[in-house]
Amino acid sequence: MRLNGQTWEFTSKPVILSAAAVVGPEEGQGPLSTDFDYVYDNIDINEKTWEKAERRLLEQASQLAVVKAELTKDQIQFYVGGDLMNQIISSTFAARTLGVPYLGVFGACSTSMESLALAALLVDTGAAERVLAGTASHNCTAEKQFRYPTEYGAQKPPTAQYTVTGAGCSVVGKNGKGPVIARATIGRVMDLGIKDPLNMGAAMAPAAADTIAAHFRDTGLTPGYYDLVITGDLASVGLPIAKELLQKAGVHMNGTEFTDCGLLIYDLQNQTYVKAGGSGCGCSAVVTYGHLLKKLIHKELKKVLVVATGALLSPLSYQQGESIPCIAHAVALEMED
Amino acid sequence: MRLNGQTWEFTSKPVILSAAAVVGPEEGQGPLSTDFDYVYDNIDINEKTWEKAERRLLEQASQLAVVKAELTKDQIQFYVGGDLMNQIISSTFAARTLGVPYLGVFGACSTSMESLALAALLVDTGAAERVLAGTASHNCTAEKQFRYPTEYGAQKPPTAQYTVTGAGCSVVGKNGKGPVIARATIGRVMDLGIKDPLNMGAAMAPAAADTIAAHFRDTGLTPGYYDLVITGDLASVGLPIAKELLQKAGVHMNGTEFTDCGLLIYDLQNQTYVKAGGSGCGCSAVVTYGHLLKKLIHKELKKVLVVATGALLSPLSYQQGESIPCIAHAVALEMED
Numbered sequence: 142m143r144l145n146g147q148t149w150e151f152t153s154k155p156v157i158l159s160a161a162a163v164v165g166p167e168e169g170q171g172p173l174s175t176d177f178d179y180v181y182d183n184i185d186i187n188e189k190t191w192e193k194a195e196r197r198l199l200e201q202a203s204q205l206a207v208v209k210a211e212l213t214k215d216q217i218q219f220y221v222g223g224d225l226m227n228q229i230i231s232s233t234f235a236a237r238t239l240g241v242p243y244l245g246v247f248g249a250c251s252t253s254m255e256s257l258a259l260a261a262l263l264v265d266t267g268a269a270e271r272v273l274a275g276t277a278s279h280n281c282t283a284e285k286q287f288r289y290p291t292e293y294g295a296q297k298p299p300t301a302q303y304t305v306t307g308a309g310c311s312v313v314g315k316n317g318k319g320p321v322i323a324r325a326t327i328g329r330v331m332d333l334g335i336k337d338p339l340n341m342g343a344a345m346a347p348a349a350a351d352t353i354a355a356h357f358r359d360t361g362l363t364p365g366y367y368d369l370v371i372t373g374d375l376a377s378v379g380l381p382i383a384k385e386l387l388q389k390a391g392v393h394m395n396g397t398e399f400t401d402c403g404l405l406i407y408d409l410q411n412q413t414y415v416k417a418g419g420s421g422c423g424c425s426a427v428v429t430y431g432h433l434l435k436k437l438i439h440k441e442l443k444k445v446l447v448v449a450t451g452a453l454l455s456p457l458s459y460q461q462g463e464s465i466p467c468i469a470h471a472v473a474l475e476m477e478d
Numbered sequence: 479m480r481l482n483g484q485t486w487e488f489t490s491k492p493v494i495l496s497a498a499a500v501v502g503p504e505e506g507q508g509p510l511s512t513d514f515d516y517v518y519d520n521i522d523i524n525e526k527t528w529e530k531a532e533r534r535l536l537e538q539a540s541q542l543a544v545v546k547a548e549l550t551k552d553q554i555q556f557y558v559g560g561d562l563m564n565q566i567i568s569s570t571f572a573a574r575t576l577g578v579p580y581l582g583v584f585g586a587c588s589t590s591m592e593s594l595a596l597a598a599l600l601v602d603t604g605a606a607e608r609v610l611a612g613t614a615s616h617n618c619t620a621e622k623q624f625r626y627p628t629e630y631g632a633q634k635p636p637t638a639q640y641t642v643t644g645a646g647c648s649v650v651g652k653n654g655k656g657p658v659i660a661r662a663t664i665g666r667v668m669d670l671g672i673k674d675p676l677n678m679g680a681a682m683a684p685a686a687a688d689t690i691a692a693h694f695r696d697t698g699l700t701p702g703y704y705d706l707v708i709t710g711d712l713a714s715v716g717l718p719i720a721k722e723l724l725q726k727a728g729v730h731m732n733g734t735e736f737t738d739c740g741l742l743i744y745d746l747q748n749q750t751y752v753k754a755g756g757s758g759c760g761c762s763a764v765v766t767y768g769h770l771l772k773k774l775i776h777k778e779l780k781k782v783l784v785v786a787t788g789a790l791l792s793p794l795s796y797q798q799g800e801s802i803p804c805i806a807h808a809v810a811l812e813m814e815d
Contacts, residue, residue, distance in 0.1 A: 149605055219484075225565075228562075228564070230790070230794070233805075234795075240667070241666060244585075247566050247582040266605065328579060329578060330574040330577070466574045468580060468582075
């Protein structure tokens with residue numbers, strides 16, 4: 142462990158021993174469909190409530206990740222997780238089922254990388270041998286909680302994003318085969334005064350740019366070091382803003398591929414209901430644990446920086462006229478030869 | 479850093495460089511009144527909404543803690559915090575004001591010790607030099623969110639607890655004078671099927687007992703090692719249950735003083751509206767950072783185990799008929815000669 146600014150350099154290079162991604166039907170119709178471990182054909186995920194559906198996704202992804210690592214739950218010391226639901230109840234129920242010591246975290250959609258960064262920290266420093274990190278979201282629980290009653294069928298502007306139904310989990314360990322976690326940058330809360338919860342991409346873009354700039358400042362690396370820098374869920378509105386902000390800050394991203402998980406998960410041309418693209422805790426989690434890890438394992442990618450972004454609003458803070466505080470946490474994944 | 483079971487032994491003994499506790503008027507009428515840094519004389523904390531009031535308490539406690547450590551915000555690498563509000567919005571707004579990299583956490587009322595354990599971990603392992611840990615709660619924001627509209631004035635059974643209006647923060651650093659953080663035990667989610675959100679003490683008692691038993695099992699210490707073992711907010715209903723559960727588990731607490739933050743903060747004889755005692759994230763935070771730390775600094779106590787308990791329910795999970803998952807995290811504070 143070496144601290145540079147707000148970046149942790151994991152000197153022992155913790156390994157992602159396994160990962161699992163479980164998604165709903167709409168994600169199954171997207172271009173990454175074959176990368177996921179399981180695709181449900183119904184948005185109810187065979188449950189009676191959407192909350193139970195979200196929980197089931199997370200429980201399934203966590204159990205799959207443990208099994209794929211050829212481990213039992215007893216061999217996992219800690220579960221680090223969170224989600225978008227009030228009081229992160231989906232993660233808590235998953236933790237109850239797992240029965241392992243639990244660190245609840247919250248960073249809205251950045252929870253995927255907050256939990257992975259902490260898991261890597263625990264393993265790197267000897268605070269754990271193996272840690273499970275994971276998160277989930279469900280389109281209907283998020284709509285119901287953050288926006289309008291789902292049955293109301295409210296129309297949305299083109300800046301709106303579509304919450305991913307899916308869960309992603311990984312097991313991080315000290316030794317083993319697989320992509321390693323090289324470093325992580327913990328973000329600051331950024332808030333440029335945007336108050337529109339149907340334009341999260343614009344609200345979150347400054348946080349993504351701030352964390353990316355901090356990452357390169359702290360590490361001395363240049364964007365070209367990574368094959369791919371991928372933000373969490375800025376989607377089609379937020380990503381160009383982040384690019385512009387980085388350009389202005391003197392961080393030139395043209396040496397690397399720079400895209401967004403919210404743009405990859407759906408077919409934006411045909412799945413037009415997703416508007417600007419995907420969002421939610423599950424978005425960066427299933428894209429990272431389903432899609433990107435496979436590319437790393439197959440060495441189609443060697444160095445990836447995942448910058449998960451989170452809009453930390455609550456419906457109440459929005460109703461009380463507050464702007465939307467945002468954050469982004471970055472984790473560098475590398476596949477060694 | 480040494481891991482034993484679910485317990486971290488902090489070999490470098492991180493120091494609590496400073497701490498601050500800010501409370502509302504009812505806590506100011508309790509027996510610990512003179513231990514707090516600031517007591518507001520109005521429940522509105524001079525703000526227009528209770529949510530802004532809660533935020534102000536946390537911002538003030540965090541700023542006071544930094545100032546009391548004779549530091550500036552730039553010298554703090556990370557803020558680890560959370561609270562009871564949906565999407566931990568009070569902590570997020572405090573993080574926005576502080577402007578330091580932020581790790582949002584959630585463990586309901588156990589957030590106080592979850593954040594302190596993580597702060598100690600970061601400092602002990604070299605992942606940070608100085609970390610701010612903190613949390614807050616407000617009686618009216620919690621009532622409004624978790625129970626009934628405040629104006630409704632719903633009557634309560636004697637098992638109900640009273641959410642503390644207050645915020646507590648500490649600065650943890652590598653070197654300096656003050657009580658040290660010797661070790662921490664991260665709890666598992668326990669759920670014995672209790673569904674009554676007006677009887678949190680009974681719901682949380684098994685989690686407290688489980689974490690205390692794990693702490694002694696992992697460390698090889700006996701209860702007599704500590705001058706005081708103090709739970710977060712089991713209050714008058716939960717504490718006797720925890721005692722009984724520990725007795726049955728073969729952990730005999732008669733060698734040490736064993737009480738509860740929720741019993742200390744109010745005068746239960748005269749402040750009868752608090753029913754079974756205090757609760758909320760602020761409860762164990764202000765008792766620890768206001769009261770217990772002073773006793774440690776003055777060497778009236780030398781070894782204290784704070785076992786913060788959390789009921790991880792959401793109003794929705796309760797309304798959907800789910801039982802209340804609970805957790806407890808323990809942190810050992812010691813004053814060296």
